[in-house]
Amino acid sequence: MNAAPQLLFDALSLGGIYAMAALGIALIFGVMNLVNFAHGNYIAFCVFALILPSSDVVAVMFIGKLPTLLLIPVILAIGAGIAVASEYVIFRHMRGATPVAMMISSFALGFVIQNVMLTVYSSRAKAISLWPDLNTPVDIAGASIPLLQLIVIATTLIVVAGLALLLKKTRIGLEMRAAAENFTMARLLGVRANVVITGAFALSGALAAAVALIMATQTGVADIRMGGQIMLTAFIATVIGGLGSLPGAVAAGFLIGAISVVLQTFLPLEIRAFRDAFLYLFVIVILLAKPQGLFALRSAGPRV
């Protein structure tokens, strides 16, 4: 058993999940200064969309039964749908509100989603089996890596590359980048606020759905609380990356993934349970050194 590649794949796959969740948060923050704490609940919502609505302990696959090629777009659309719906119902009416007021509303929305799910599905975690074959180990460089880890890493790369292409090469991407940097100026140039914001929410929700599929396969569990921890970590990643910076969110997602895995491996056994305390110590050190984040948006202020 070779530890180094094992470590690398662990770090990349965990970092990839954080990076995708952080991107989902950074996209929305970029265009409307909203830290959407309901993002974690979108993830849980998408996991539960795989099974039949019921409070039984035994989960019966519903959308999860669809063939893979159909299942993936359907779940991505569901994620995009719930995100766009929450914008339409709530955040659209808060455009002029302070970032704090919007953030509190997103917390409230998260609780609403969670409690609706609690009523429908009950609070007990359910075992689900989505693509169980993916947990088969593959031998790479002497290490045995679960196939899923490779798929997570590949998915992250595809998602990041696809998003980069969308943002760089399409009209809506150009408008989203302009709006993320200076929303009022973009509107003065004719960029439609509603189109850009709806687009950001749709992409963000689809990213939440991608994370949901990975988590469901990886853990084999559907739990209404399952998005919470990842949301918190991803939020921290967006702050470290420089709020609103998309490359920053990706880089910081991988950084946090790497630090977690390294701590998990090398911390002495008796303090390993406190891994997160050490992780957040790193976070504090980074923010003390770079309060604006590692990739703070370059200011486009006047120059002489």
Added chain:
Amino acid sequence: MARLGVFDLSVRYGKVPALMDVSLHLDEGERLFVAGPNGAGKSSLLKAISGAVPTTHGRIEMDGELLSGRAPENIARLGLSMVPEGREIFGTLSVEENLRVGTGIRRDYQAIAEDMQEIYQSFPVLHERRHTSAGDLSGGQQQMLAIGRALMTNPKLLMVDEPSLGLAPNIVDQVYDTLIALQKARGLTLLIVEQSSVRAARVGGRMVVLRGGKVVATGDAGEFAESDLLNEAYFGQSKAPSGAETHR
């Protein structure tokens, strides 16, 4: 019909008034300078016209269409564009991307490409640096980019907020030369915030002086340059020389 008409416009930020009962008009192809001390409401006037801040009272019309109450992106579609104070270029976007942001409202793709070429001809340095991040441009180049970006929406009325702010005098000359040439070529109507009556007089046009959110004087820019009127308008004595008129 006036290209732009502002009638009894008032703007407040919370309880703080920025503009009080301001009225002015601009005919098609005309050039109007807006002067006034800091805090006079010049930028608020431009922001209100462009829809970036809501009007509290009064109305704004362009070509007979009501602007007040419309979203900025819809006002841009009616043919109004702005070079804001501080230029506000998109620093993380490339120069060419900055120029393309404002073309989303147009469908005349042939003309968009021609406009882009024309702007590159007017400002060759933008063409040289079209793939660099706009944030890396010098102040003068950013000003040129901000003007080019505003023109890419194909406006009928262009508003420029302090084109000379923070620029070396020779660059300011170049910026004005370009603005005037563009106005002649395209029949643009120009509204320019400019502190210097001497410069305004050299370029030529009408001038409106704001102080404390009100119009305190209007007249030909040349008359302001020749007299003490601008100083008086700034500091409050109001003695009107021939031709120009001061209010209150």
